[in-house]
Amino acid sequence: MKKKRVAVLGATGIAGQQFVAALANHPWLELRRLAASERSAGKRYGDALRDASSGQVRWWADGEPPAQFLDIVVEDGPALNVSDVDIVFSAVEADVARILEPKYAATTAVLSTASAFRYEDDIPLLLPGVNMDHASLVKLQQKNRGWKGFILPQPNCTVTGLAITLRPLHDRFGVKRVSMVSMQGISGAGRSPGVAALDSIDNIIPYIPKEEDKVRREARKLLGKAHARGITDADIEVSSTCTRAAVLEGHTEVVSVELAKPATVAQVAETFRKAGAKIAKLGLPSMPAELIKVHDDPFRPQPRLDRDAGGGMTTSVGRIREEPLYKNGVKYILLSHNTKMGAAKGTILVAEYLMQQKIL
Ligand SMILES: NC(=O)c1ccc[n+]([C@@H]2O[C@H](COP(=O)([O-])OP(=O)(O)OC[C@H]3O[C@@H](n4cnc5c(N)ncnc54)[C@H](OP(=O)(O)O)[C@@H]3O)[C@@H](O)[C@H]2O)c1
Numbered sequence: 001m002k003k004k005r006v007a008v009l010g011a012t013g014i015a016g017q018q019f020v021a022a023l024a025n026h027p028w029l030e031l032r033r034l035a036a037s038e039r040s041a042g043k044r045y046g047d048a049l050r051d052a053s054s055g056q057v058r059w060w061a062d063g064e065p066p067a068q069f070l071d072i073v074v075e076d077g078p079a080l081n082v083s084d085v086d087i088v089f090s091a092v093e094a095d096v097a098r099i100l101e102p103k104y105a106a107t108t109a110v111l112s113t114a115s116a117f118r119y120e121d122d123i124p125l126l127l128p129g130v131n132m133d134h135a136s137l138v139k140l141q142q143k144n145r146g147w148k149g150f151i152l153p154q155p156n157c158t159v160t161g162l163a164i165t166l167r168p169l170h171d172r173f174g175v176k177r178v179s180m181v182s183m184q185g186i187s188g189a190g191r192s193p194g195v196a197a198l199d200s201i202d203n204i205i206p207y208i209p210k211e212e213d214k215v216r217r218e219a220r221k222l223l224g225k226a227h228a229r230g231i232t233d234a235d236i237e238v239s240s241t242c243t244r245a246a247v248l249e250g251h252t253e254v255v256s257v258e259l260a261k262p263a264t265v266a267q268v269a270e271t272f273r274k275a276g277a278k279i280a281k282l283g284l285p286s287m288p289a290e291l292i293k294v295h296d297d298p299f300r301p302q303p304r305l306d307r308d309a310g311g312g313m314t315t316s317v318g319r320i321r322e323e324p325l326y327k328n329g330v331k332y333i334l335l336s337h338n339t340k341m342g343a344a345k346g347t348i349l350v351a352e353y354l355m356q357q358k359i360l
Helices: 014-023 092-107 132-145 158-172 211-222 267-273 344-356
Strands: 004-009 029-036 087-090 109-112 150-155 175-184 225-227 230-232 237-247 251-259 292-294 315-322 327-335
Touching: 004 014, 014 029, 014 344, 087 092, 087 344, 092 109, 092 150, 109 211, 109 344, 132 225, 132 230, 132 344, 158 175, 158 211, 158 251, 158 267, 158 292, 158 315, 158 327, 175 211, 211 237, 225 327, 267 292, 267 315, 267 327
Parallel strands: 004 029, 004 087, 087 109, 109 150, 175 237, 292 315
Antiparallel strands: 175 251, 225 230, 251 327, 315 327
């Protein structure tokens, strides 16, 4: 595969750093440019990562910041030169993304972790193993907007593990209703403004603004059907309560599902184990060996033990049981890595898919 040249916008943030870390030795992608806010612009990446007053290097991702990128001079987001890159990976807040992403998309593919364009009819959310056929809407988007490039947002990190587990259940048994309670990692709030340690340690915060609406809308869109004019949402009732727990990384979710057809616990476990078989055959570098790992041990999954399963790309599931409150009910607990599969590495996997399919 001929390498594509990429830029990362928001490179100093939590999701942006995960992009930089994942691109360090990527076989198909070559990192050329980095961009962030005015605060970081004009500095070497190594210096932009440093807190101006304390001197602390605010590196979040695994290991050390990759040495080969430390001397790249960070560009100001609005002035980012995309003329010599094939892809912009965008990891900025939605208000910034809403202004900058269309500017880049006029000429260049933009794959984004931000929510700004997630709810537009001609903009699909792509999630590996769930709805990669929605990529067919890229052409419609380019026609509608007169862009040479396009915008493809990743779904919200809380819906990622949920949709990955619902997809195979929906395909085999039909999903009618879903109830979910999340205990989400602190890193999901990013650094700016982030969640203060004083508020989060020894605590559970019972509300995350806008999250529950995102979970509902995005789950229905991800499980919906693509057609010539857009996507018809799946007719599934989704209700959730999203909370922030004193966990650094990894979103844990307690899920109850009403299925259209009866399923035994063994059938549900088997369905999860087979998930992602189609995309696994494509040989994409970031695809994990297991899209879903099923645990029989009732003490798993746990964030500390399981968030990095499959390099942070595997959704771990345990405690599969019958849900007596629903007809054909099943319940389980899942864990999904919010800044890897739920953000940067999941977006990189989408880029690999688009390259393999020659859409990119
Ligand atoms: N954290 C997660 O688990 C997660 C998961 C999925 C999706 N997301 C989404 O990913 C995006 C980034 O989240 P994050 O957690 O990485 O946030 P973050 O840690 O707060 O990082 C924000 C980044 O945006 C940059 N930025 C701020 N204003 C800018 C501007 N006007 N122009 C250009 N760059 C600007 C910052 O640069 P400076 O350092 O220069 O200020 C920083 O690099 C958000 O949309 C978030 O919803 C996050």
